[in-house]
Structure formats: structure tokens, C-alpha cells
Amino acid sequence: MIRLQSVTQVFNPGTVNENTALRNVTMKVREGDFITVIGSNGAGKSTLLNLISGTYPPTVGSVHVNDVDVTRHPEYKRAAYIGRIFQNPLLGTAGNMTLEDNMMITYRKGFKGLRISLNHRMRDFFRTRLKDLDMGLENRLKDNVGLLSGGQRQALTLLMMVLSEPELILLDEHTAALDPKNAQIVLDLTTRFVSEYRLTAMMITHNMHHAIQYGNRLLMMDNGEIILDVDGDEKRALTVDKLVKKFHEIRHRDFESDEVLLTDPNE
Amino acid sequence: MIDGILIEGLVYALMVLGVFITFRILDFPDLTVDGSFPLGAAVMAVSITSGVPLWLGLLLSFGSGLAAGSVTALIHNKLKVPNLLAGILTMTMLWSINIRVLGNRANLPLLRQETILTLVRRMSTGIMSNTMAVLLFFLVVTLVVKLLVDLFFHTDLGLTMGAMGNNEQMVIATGVNPETLKLIGVSLSNGLVALCGAFVAQYQGFADVNLGQGIIIAGLASVMIGEFVLRSNRIGLLTLRVVIGSIIFRGIMFLGRYYGFYINLTPTDLRLITGLMIILSLVATQMRSNRTNSQRGRRSAAASTNNRTGVGAGGTGVGNEGPAGTGGGT
Numbered sequence: 122m123i124r125l126q127s128v129t130q131v132f133n134p135g136t137v138n139e140n141t142a143l144r145n146v147t148m149k150v151r152e153g154d155f156i157t158v159i160g161s162n163g164a165g166k167s168t169l170l171n172l173i174s175g176t177y178p179p180t181v182g183s184v185h186v187n188d189v190d191v192t193r194h195p196e197y198k199r200a201a202y203i204g205r206i207f208q209n210p211l212l213g214t215a216g217n218m219t220l221e222d223n224m225m226i227t228y229r230k231g232f233k234g235l236r237i238s239l240n241h242r243m244r245d246f247f248r249t250r251l252k253d254l255d256m257g258l259e260n261r262l263k264d265n266v267g268l269l270s271g272g273q274r275q276a277l278t279l280l281m282m283v284l285s286e287p288e289l290i291l292l293d294e295h296t297a298a299l300d301p302k303n304a305q306i307v308l309d310l311t312t313r314f315v316s317e318y319r320l321t322a323m324m325i326t327h328n329m330h331h332a333i334q335y336g337n338r339l340l341m342m343d344n345g346e347i348i349l350d351v352d353g354d355e356k357r358a359l360t361v362d363k364l365v366k367k368f369h370e371i372r373h374r375d376f377e378s379d380e381v382l383l384t385d386p387n388e
Numbered sequence: 389m390i391d392g393i394l395i396e397g398l399v400y401a402l403m404v405l406g407v408f409i410t411f412r413i414l415d416f417p418d419l420t421v422d423g424s425f426p427l428g429a430a431v432m433a434v435s436i437t438s439g440v441p442l443w444l445g446l447l448l449s450f451g452s453g454l455a456a457g458s459v460t461a462l463i464h465n466k467l468k469v470p471n472l473l474a475g476i477l478t479m480t481m482l483w484s485i486n487i488r489v490l491g492n493r494a495n496l497p498l499l500r501q502e503t504i505l506t507l508v509r510r511m512s513t514g515i516m517s518n519t520m521a522v523l524l525f526f527l528v529v530t531l532v533v534k535l536l537v538d539l540f541f542h543t544d545l546g547l548t549m550g551a552m553g554n555n556e557q558m559v560i561a562t563g564v565n566p567e568t569l570k571l572i573g574v575s576l577s578n579g580l581v582a583l584c585g586a587f588v589a590q591y592q593g594f595a596d597v598n599l600g601q602g603i604i605i606a607g608l609a610s611v612m613i614g615e616f617v618l619r620s621n622r623i624g625l626l627t628l629r630v631v632i633g634s635i636i637f638r639g640i641m642f643l644g645r646y647y648g649f650y651i652n653l654t655p656t657d658l659r660l661i662t663g664l665m666i667i668l669s670l671v672a673t674q675m676r677s678n679r680t681n682s683q684r685g686r687r688s689a690a691a692s693t694n695n696r697t698g699v700g701a702g703g704t705g706v707g708n709e710g711p712a713g714t715g716g717g718t
């Protein structure tokens with residue numbers, strides 16, 4: 122479905138701030154994959170997702186979607202089939218607009234004309250879908266999204282994203298800014314939507330337990346490279362200990378993320 | 389005096405609506421306005437003196453504003469020039485163009501020409517006073533334009549534009565090119581400004597290249613005054629307060645012009661006063677948002693990272709509540 126071919130990303134080339142975020146990465150995302158991505162800070166995880174979504178073109182290499190070369194397609198065009206959620210809940214919705222306005226804007230992908238689509242039928246539809254979230258949002262269609270909590274806002278973003286029917290979703294630590302309880306709610310919702318809508322997904326997480334628990338495939342990144350790519354039974358058999366050991370075998374140094382090791386498995 | 393203020397406030401409200409669209413909805417501080425306002429006036433004046441029907445003259449003025457706005461948007465979009473600079477470029481070029489439009493002169497009087505105002509006055513003789521008729525006429529014009537703007541922001545396109553100043557990433561995520569929205573929004577804004585210029589030229593009885601000086605600041609001050617009047621997320625109320633802001637602003641200017649001499653003010657001081665009014669609004673807004681932030685604590689502190697304030701070159705939200713969202717709904 123998605124193929125990255127020998128992709129290298131260099132930021133600020135030729136300056137003192139030159140920084141290679143991805144080194145000659147080649148990988149495929151198969152349809153139906155639910156990939157979790159881990160790696161320490163600065164490993165290049167976000168850059169990988171940014172290249173797939175088209176935030177910027179790679180310095181070297183190409184990106185293919187269903188065998189079409191989309192390397193030069195701008196982000197807004199790729200958004201027709203890609204949904205994204207970021208760590209910052211503010212990025213998914215317009216805080217100064219109402220829930221119904223937000224849902225209407227993202228409901229259909231692509232250029233919007235002078236039609237007025239937001240009517241009673243749409244509102245009823247939005248209400249039913251919001252009820253599904255079980256957060257009481259169905260009664261708040263006319264409230265500004267800015268009034269919602271981070272967890273509610275992220276859940277709404279998730280709902281808005283799946284309603285727009287993307288083929289691939291890219292989640293960049295989308296629960297990291299939430300408290301543990303809300304993080305779990307949003308995470309549960311994510312897995313539910315992924316299976317309900319048969320989505321292909323990539324999810325960056327800083328929580329090793331989550332990376333092991335969710336999805337059918339796991340990528341570990343370090344210093345701009347994918348150093349581990351496991352799926353199937355091998356993925357199922359993973360434990361945090363095994364992952365840390367694997368990292369040491371490959372890189373000959375310790376996995377330097379206290380954050381990861383200190384994370385409570387129930388979080 | 390009151391009727392004079394109301395008339396001016398209503399006429400200039402068309403321009404303030406334009407400024408509101410760029411500054412508040414698109415978060416695109418557009419300075420083209422100082423050039424597109426006299427452009428609209430010039431196109432109208434020339435249309436009148438060359439015998440073009442009034443309705444067509446108004447349409448041409450509006451069209452000239454659309455064109456001016458699209459130039460700014462294209463410079464910004466295609467050449468990646470910062471929006472402020474793009475506006476200044478167009479505004480500067482328009483000065484020369486406006487003189488060309490006026491037939492290589494800086495001023496074109498409309499004495500003894502049939503204008504929309506002479507028409508209104510003639511048609512209302514015997515029914516009501518001239519002033520009353522003009523007031524009523526502009527009330528209708530401004531109301532109709534306001535309602536059309538409201539309607540636009542209820543459409544799918546308008547709603548999406550409403551998200552622009554607030555969250556450009558969301559616009560991209562929904563598969564819309566932000567550049568297209570900027571092009572449409574900035575054009576529309578300048579169309580309204582030029583239309584306003586067309587009416588002002590007829591109201592004052594002449595078109596002048598320098599008619600546009602200080603227009604953008606007047607527009608901004610009006611927008612900000614309106615924001616103190618009421619708070620809402622409904623587009624209908626947001627545009628209403630634009631009109632109210634415009635009337636209050638004209639009132640303040642009127643007072644300055646007629647009673648200012650008591651405190652040694654001259655008409656040339658009015659721009660200084662306008663600027664000070666904007667600064668004052670900014671200070672008041674900052675104090676207000678500081679207060680709510682400390683009250684609401686962490687959550688709004690996080691939210692405020694998204695709320696740019698100040699007239700900085702990069703940060704563009706000049707003022708009160710950050711970019712205004714347009715609330716649709718009924």
C-alpha cells in the first residue's frame with residue numbers, strides 16, 4: 122500500500138545545524154497493517170510519518186502509494202486518503218468553532234463548494250456518532266471545541282478522522298499529552314475504530330507495553346534507521362525485556378529511554 | 389450629527405467586514421486595503437463620469453477589489469512572500485494604478501453627476517428627508533451585504549475558511565489547499581473594501597488617490613471596538629458587531645473632529661488617536677486574557693499557545709480573541 126524507497130531526510134543541509142533524521146530507509150506498509158513504532162527521542166519516528174503524509178518531500182528517495190509515485194504530491198492532496206492525529210490535541214480541531222462546524226468541515230475530503238450541508242439530518246447523524254464515544258458530547262453540538270478537555274478533544278478528532286473514511290491513519294503519540302485514564306480511553310477507541318473501519322494504521326508510542334500489546338507489527342527506530350521490524354508470531358512473543366535485549370544486540374549499547382522502562386504497564 | 393455618524397458607520401462597515409475577514413477569520417493581516425479602497429472609488433468615479441450604469445459601476449468596483457486581493461494572495465502563495473509584505477507590495481503598486489484609472493490625475497470630482505446618492509435623494513423627495521433616505525439606503529445595503537457574508541460562512545466552503553485562521557493543519561487534513569482559501573478570502577475581503585470605496589466616493593462627491601490612507605487602521609480599530617461590545621461564536625453576531633464597531637468608531641472620530649479643538653486636537657491628530665485606540669484595546673485584551681488564564685489554570689494555558697496575540701510581523705492575530713471562529717448553526 123505504502124512504500125518508502127531509499128528515503129533519506131536531511132534537515133538544514135549545508136549548515137552547522139545539518140541533521141540527518143532518516144538514513145536510507147526502505148519499508149512497506151501492507152494493507153491492514155497496524156504498526157506500532159517505538160524509539161527514543163529524535164530517532165526519526167515523526168519524520169517518517171511526515172514523509173508518508175507529505176508534510177515535506179524527502180531529501181533523497183521516493184514515496185509510493187499503491188504503486189503511484191506521490192513523492193511530490195502536497196500534503197493536502199495525500200490527505201484525501203490519509204488521516205493524522207498529533208500529540209497536541211489542539212491540532213486536530215478548530216477550538217473557536219462549534220463541534221458541529223468542526224465535524225462538518227472534516228466530514229468530506231477535498232475542496233468544498235457553496236453548498237450548505239449542515240442541516241438537521243447531518244446534526245442527527247453527528248449526534249448518533251458522538252453518542253458512540255460515550256462522553257456526553259452528543260448534547261454539545263453547539264459548544265466550541267475549545268471548551269472540551271484534551272481527552273474529549275482527541276476522541277472527537279479520532280471520530281472526525283474515521284468519518285472522513287481514510288485508508289491509512291498516522292498517529293503520532295496521540296495519547297501522550299493525556300492523563301492515564303483519558304489516554305486509555307482514546308487508545309481503546311483507536312483500536313476499536315481500526316478494526317471496525319478496517320483501517321491501516323501506524324502508531325508512534327513512547328510506551329513499550331502499548332507497542333507490544335497493540336497492532337500486528339512493530340518497528341523500532343534509532344538514529345534515523347529502522348533497526349527492528351517484526352510481525353506475526355514473533356511480534357506476539359515480544360516482551361519489554363526481549364525488546365531491550367534486542368536493542369542491545371543490534372546497537373551494542375543500552376536502550377536509553379528511562380521514560381520507557383519506568384512506564385507502568387497499566388498506564 | 390447622529391445621522392451623519394450612522395451613515396458613515398454603515399458605509400464604512402462594508403470595509404470593516406473585509407478587514408474582519410482577513411484579520412480575524414483568515415489570520416492574514418492584509419494591507420492591500422489602503423490601495424483597494426481608493427481603487428474602488430476610482431473605478432466608480434470613472435464609471436460614473438463615462439456614463440456606465442450605476443449598478444455596473446458598483447459591480448466593476450467590487451471586481452477591481454477582487455483582482456487587487458487576488459494579486460496579494462498570489463504574491464504570498466506563489467512567491468512565499470510574508471502576507472504583510474505581499475499586501476504592502478500590492479498597495480504600493482495600486483497607488484500608481486489608481487492614478488492611471490483616474491485618467492492620470494489624483495482626484496476626480498463627481499459634481500453634477502448622477503450618483504447612487506442623487507438617485508436615492510431624488511426618489512425619496514416628498515416621502516422623507518434626504519438624510520433619512522440616505523441613512524435608510526445604507527442601512528439596507530450594509531444589512532444585505534452582512535447577510536450575504538453570513539450566508540457565505542454557513543456554506544461548506546465558508547465553514548472551512550472559518551477554520552483557516554484557527555487551525556491551518558486541519559484545513560490541510562481535510563484535503564483543502566490553504567492557498568486556495570487565502571486566495572478566495574483575501575479577494576473577497578478586498579472586493580468588499582473596494583465596494584465601500586465606491587460608495588464613499590459617491591457620498592463625498594469625489595474620488596482621490598489618497599482616500600485610502602489610514603483605512604486599514606480605521607478598519608482594525610473598528611473590528612476591535614466591536615469585539616468589546618459582545619462575545620460570540622456565531623457568524624451572524626460576529627458580523628453584527630463589526631457593523632456596530634464601525635458605527636462606534638465613526639462616532640469617536642466625529643467627536644474628535646468637532647469637539648477636539650476644546651482640548652487642542654486638530655483633525656490631523658485623529659490618526660494618532662486611532663492608533664492609540666488600537667494599542668489600548670490590545671492592552672485591555674491582554675489583561676483580560678491574563679486574568680482568565682490564571683483563573684482557568686492549566687488547560688487554558690495550554691490552549692493559549694495556539695492563540696497568537698500582538699501585531700508582530702510573524703504572529704498575526706492582532707487582538708482580542710485570536711482568530712475568530714465562525715459559528716454556523718441556525
Ligand SMILES: Nc1ncnc2c1ncn2[C@@H]1O[C@H](COP(=O)(O)OP(=O)(O)O)[C@@H](O)[C@H]1O
Binds near residue numbers: 132142161163165167
Ligand atoms: N523541521 C525540522 N527541522 C530541523 N530538524 C528537525 C525537524 N524535524 C525534526 N528534526 C530533527 O530530526 C531528528 C528526528 O526528529 P523526529 O522525527 O521528530 O524524532 P522523533 O519523533 O523520533 O522523536 C531530530 O534530531 C530532530 O531534531
Ligand SMILES: [Mg+2]
Binds near residue numbers: 166167168293
Ligand atoms: Mg516525534
